[in-house]
Amino acid sequence: MKERLVTTVNGRRIERYVDPSMRLVDFLRDELLLTGTKIGCKQGECGACTIIMNGTAVLSCIMPVMKAMDAEILTIEGLEKDGTLHPIQDEFIKGGAIQCGFCTPGFIMGTKALLDENPSPTSEEVREELSGHICRCTGYKKIEEAVLKAAERLREEKDD
Ligand code: FES
Ligand code: FES
Structure with a gap:
């Protein structure tokens, strides 16, 4: 039997009747058509499905959809502002930290949660x-550099 779910995704209040056995990633992708969140392993091992829920990075492939009740969810689609990419997205592109891009939304959401918590990480x-994220094509070095660059830029923007 379906259950009523009320949640907020990328600032938009959503109310739906859902199958409670559904995983959050399927709700986001299939019901809300937010396909930026990727599915790799569907077992909590690759990080591709990472989103931010109530300020914390979570793996949406192992998260029951009803855990989203009354939550604030941010997905990769919610990062850009008025057509301008978020500095983390921009630095991943500029730094060549993306190849096929499949792992990228997960890395970026993991980075966002990290930098919100710790603006000056080593x-x-x-x-x-980011050790729980797997990338099969880009060297991890470029990803690390892009994260550090984005951190620097966000700190500078904050000081302006
Ligand atoms: S798809 Fe969720 S961790 Fe791999
Ligand atoms: S860029 Fe292809 S898996 Fe990471």
Whole structure:
């Protein structure tokens, strides 16, 4: 039997009747058509499905949809502002930290959660925080550099 779900996704209040056995990633992709969030392993092991829920990076492939009740969810689609990419997205592109792009939304959401919490991470902290993300094509070095660059830029923007 379907259950009523009320949640907020990328600033938009959503009310739907859903199958409670559904995973959050399927709700986002199939019901809301937010396909920026990717599905890799569907077992909580690759990080491709990472989103931010109530300020914390979570794996939406292992998250029951009803956990989203009354939550604030941010997906990759919610990062750009008026057609301008978020500095993290921009630095990933500029730094060549993207090849096929499949892992990228997950990395970017993981980075956003990290930098919201810790605006000046060390390289070790970046590596540690993003260690649950798998990329099969870009060297991790470029990703790490893009994260550090984005952190620097966000700090500068804050100071302006
Ligand atoms: S698809 Fe969720 S961790 Fe791999
Ligand atoms: S860019 Fe292809 S999996 Fe990461």
